Amino acid sequence: MTYCVAMLLDTGLVFLSDSRTNAGVDQISTFRKTTVFQKPGDRVLVLQSSGNLAITQTAVSILRDAIEAGGSREGAPKMHLMNAPTMSEAARCVGDALRELHRRDASALKDFGVDFNASLILGGQIKGESPRLFSVYSAGNFIEATADTSYFQIGESKYGKPIIDRVLRRTSSLNEAVKCALVSMDSTIRSNLSVGLPLDLVIIKRDRYAVARHMSIDSDNDYFRGVRSRWSEALREAFSQLPDPGWLSAVARDTTD
Amino acid sequence: MTYCVAMLLDTGLVFLSDSRTNAGVDQISTFRKTTVFQKPGDRVLVLQSSGNLAITQTAVSILRDAIEAGGSREGAPKMHLMNAPTMSEAARCVGDALRELHRRDASALKDFGVDFNASLILGGQIKGESPRLFSVYSAGNFIEATADTSYFQIGESKYGKPIIDRVLRRTSSLNEAVKCALVSMDSTIRSNLSVGLPLDLVIIKRDRYAVARHMSIDSDNDYFRGVRSRWSEALREAFSQLPDPGWLSAVARDTTD
Numbered sequence: 408m409t410y411c412v413a414m415l416l417d418t419g420l421v422f423l424s425d426s427r428t429n430a431g432v433d434q435i436s437t438f439r440k441t442t443v444f445q446k447p448g449d450r451v452l453v454l455q456s457s458g459n460l461a462i463t464q465t466a467v468s469i470l471r472d473a474i475e476a477g478g479s480r481e482g483a484p485k486m487h488l489m490n491a492p493t494m495s496e497a498a499r500c501v502g503d504a505l506r507e508l509h510r511r512d513a514s515a516l517k518d519f520g521v522d523f524n525a526s527l528i529l530g531g532q533i534k535g536e537s538p539r540l541f542s543v544y545s546a547g548n549f550i551e552a553t554a555d556t557s558y559f560q561i562g563e564s565k566y567g568k569p570i571i572d573r574v575l576r577r578t579s580s581l582n583e584a585v586k587c588a589l590v591s592m593d594s595t596i597r598s599n600l601s602v603g604l605p606l607d608l609v610i611i612k613r614d615r616y617a618v619a620r621h622m623s624i625d626s627d628n629d630y631f632r633g634v635r636s637r638w639s640e641a642l643r644e645a646f647s648q649l650p651d652p653g654w655l656s657a658v659a660r661d662t663t664d
Numbered sequence: 665m666t667y668c669v670a671m672l673l674d675t676g677l678v679f680l681s682d683s684r685t686n687a688g689v690d691q692i693s694t695f696r697k698t699t700v701f702q703k704p705g706d707r708v709l710v711l712q713s714s715g716n717l718a719i720t721q722t723a724v725s726i727l728r729d730a731i732e733a734g735g736s737r738e739g740a741p742k743m744h745l746m747n748a749p750t751m752s753e754a755a756r757c758v759g760d761a762l763r764e765l766h767r768r769d770a771s772a773l774k775d776f777g778v779d780f781n782a783s784l785i786l787g788g789q790i791k792g793e794s795p796r797l798f799s800v801y802s803a804g805n806f807i808e809a810t811a812d813t814s815y816f817q818i819g820e821s822k823y824g825k826p827i828i829d830r831v832l833r834r835t836s837s838l839n840e841a842v843k844c845a846l847v848s849m850d851s852t853i854r855s856n857l858s859v860g861l862p863l864d865l866v867i868i869k870r871d872r873y874a875v876a877r878h879m880s881i882d883s884d885n886d887y888f889r890g891v892r893s894r895w896s897e898a899l900r901e902a903f904s905q906l907p908d909p910g911w912l913s914a915v916a917r918d919t920t921d
Contacts, residue, residue, distance in 0.1 A: 569851035570899070574899070574903050582908040586903065586909065598822070610912060630909050637905075642899075646827075646843065648898065651842075651843065652842050655869075655877065
């Protein structure tokens, strides 16, 4: 499995993904799940992927090939991520790549009992638009983050969801979003063996049309180590500060049932 | 869906379950998922259930019927929850009930595309033994909590797992376990619509062979309301105390990728 989270804020976008791919615990590998497409000054797009790695890697290849062919090669789609006029057209390119792959591979996969399983997140900003964020499903259809939704997750999303629900708002700063994503990832890593370091972090500032920061975070990253230990400590401290229930006092041996 | 958690401690056991059952969001009902079997001074057993309600309710009926028949009715099993000499024999009774139900219902369910899906947690103490905790699968097989495992969860378990992993130990007090279970439940309720109030809480003290406390916790429960709001506040406070990453300073516009 994998865990990717992408956050859409008033001031930009934050993307964080782990890099562990596994087929059973004895076969764990590290692969990048984040791909950046940028034309500085014009657009920056970030694609995160979860699901069958053979499918998601090939989908990214199809998208890259389409850009290289530039609409000139016969049969290549004319629209691609680097010339799509809007983010929703770009999301459609991603969906189309999945659909092409489905036509090509799905029945062969089915013969081996493998589901066609791929989820992608596409976010970024194209000149003339605000930053936008999309979640693209295996079937190639997609949804967009609205004012009420400030984030999308794919993969092992549940462990890390509560902290995001509690602290993230559209108005959160990029720094807050990075912190929140790291805490969410930490909770996931602690509870699920199939999600692991290193992490890929991409930060995009609004109206810059370029990546502000793209870094790999490993166990030796001082900031992440600090966040992990401080957060654990703070949680245990906060937990110990909660008052005890009075339900086990002497008079409480009666039952309400 | 549902969420149940059961914790095994040096000093006893804590069980918490929600009571929402749903078949799509427009059809949400409240059902008890916790059943207590006790013979004060001899044994106390608590059963929590998750999965297809028609299956788990009938499994509980089979277990009750076996007790009422008391081994006297023809065809009724001689061993039941109230006379099993050990907790592992009791867990086997629960597994056998699921297997009987599987033989009876599984193929009819399959005709309607319904999986035979039921998970149960059985915990408690029988005189002569320490408190023990079991997780029983649909197939009727089961595992027991060992020294390394102080809890089991069934149903929507992932949202509420990180906080348990961080704070619960075998040596935690019953009060700490109750707090931890309520915080874990709160995280789950906030992130998942299909888990909801009221909650069923059962506390068992070691070597008492009776329920110490069995109560229903609804949104008007003062302690639970306090824990929810204090915990939210404490988390947001702890989060805001985490230092910001320095990755967005002026010099940080280079990328490492």
